[in-house]
């Protein structure tokens with residue numbers, strides 16, 4: 001299954017495994033990367049991320065740093081509508097040990113230039129780690145083309161696995177024998193059924209496995225991956241760009257006059273497959289759309305209504321209907337019947 005996902009993100013089959021959750025995989029890879037740097041370049045002590053990264057990724061970084069000691073986290077303030085790639089490149093210097101970013105930003109949908117950031121990291125002797133959760137299955141990714149060192153991602157957004165489906169992790173082949181899994185378990189042991197009492201990491205990417213995979217969830221993600229492979233990522237990307245452009249054109253004509261702002265990049269080459277629209281009443285509009293209009297966006301604080309386009313099955317008609325219903329919710333003030341009090345999941 002890992003090999004199949006590898007085909008849509010530019011990884012070789014021996015560089016990727018499905019395991020655990022994105023959070024756990026991120027912890028494993030951040031720790032492995034920093035231990036590698038610590039052993040070889042003790043003066044490299046800074047981890048770079050951005051202030052629009054998925055907050056849980058930052059929590060994981062903080063947890064790993066707390067455990068390892070000696071490193072500091074630099075959260076670079078960036079504009080995730082335009083220029084974030086350049087801002088991160090400018091922040092990298094000889095003290096940088098690791099650059100850890102979400103390839104596609106979870107709120108705005110901004111897509112980093114992976115090759116440019118990774119090249120800047122490598123030029124400074126740093127490693128680059130990418131969270132592909134909002135990229136995989138949504139836009140073409142070329143980890144090997146960009147010489148990326150590490151990557152993680154989930155299968156429950158554009159890979160169609162559903163919430164809690166297993167995640168994946170990628171390590172560039174040249175690094176395999178130099179990095180260790182901090183959550184060493186029997187699935188990552190050289191001969192797991194020998195049941196030796198001493199841990200010896202398996203050769204290759206297998207050492208990043210820990211325990212028994214959730215077989216039912218694994219079985220459930222395979223058809224989603226097969227459909228993406230059959231459809232072809234470049235064709236899906238072409239449709240997705242047309243659809244986000246269509247959504248933005250509709251926003252301009254129908255929603256901007258009602259107070260909606262565009263909180264995603266205008267430049268399609270820097271935009272993933274979701275579009276966020278801002279509104280002062282975004283949370284109550286979100287509730288009205290879900291409860292009364294059969295449209296399912298997310299609310300992302302402070303004011304984002306995030307509309308995900310899965311080009312495999314979202315139609316242009318769906319996009320048009322969603323915008324018409326958003327317009328109706330505001331035109332007719334339907335959102336006023338909904339309360340944001342006590343909402344736990346947005």
Ligand SMILES: Cc1ncc(COP(=O)(O)O)c(C=O)c1O
Nearest residue numbers: 021022023024054102106131133
């Ligand atoms: C970008 C990103 N990274 C990490 C995660 C965390 O994934 P999990 O809860 O499966 O560990 C998510 C979850 O939505 C995410 O969107």
